[in-house]
Amino acid sequence: MASIHREITIEAAPEAVWDALRDVGAIHRRLAPGFVTDVRLEDGARVVTFGNGMTARELIVDVDDQARRLVWSVVGGPMTHHNASAQVFGDETGRSRFVWIADLLPHQLAPSIAQMIDQGLAAIKRTLESAERR
Secondary structure: OEEEEEEEEEOOOHHHHHHHHHOOOOHHHHHOEOOEEEEEEEOOEEEEEEOOOOEEEEEEEEEEOOOOEEEEEEEOOOOOEEEEEEEEEEOOOOOEEEEEEEEEEOHHHHHHHHHHHHHHHHHHHHHHHHHHHO
């Protein structure tokens, strides 16, 4: 199983970062506009449209306010297994450490998914730091 682990530092309060992340139906507006262009909520899931035109149905596994952790699983499509989480940690300076982990099969998809995660993190950082400055 391929496992992708990425971390970034965001110059924004962890409470603000978590508030945007936990809003599962608004990631195209609050968290990663451009990277995600639309979200349609379904019972226990969301259908995400990415800027590259790809869509994914993501089951929402857990929204843990105490741990500031969101877990989702892509179902259908080319992956035979997918489970991902994003978690927000605060540091002593008031900044946020954003950790995104994805486990997936088949292995051959890992490079393209890793590239999408990197693009998503860049959009998240840009969006949340811009909001923090306002």
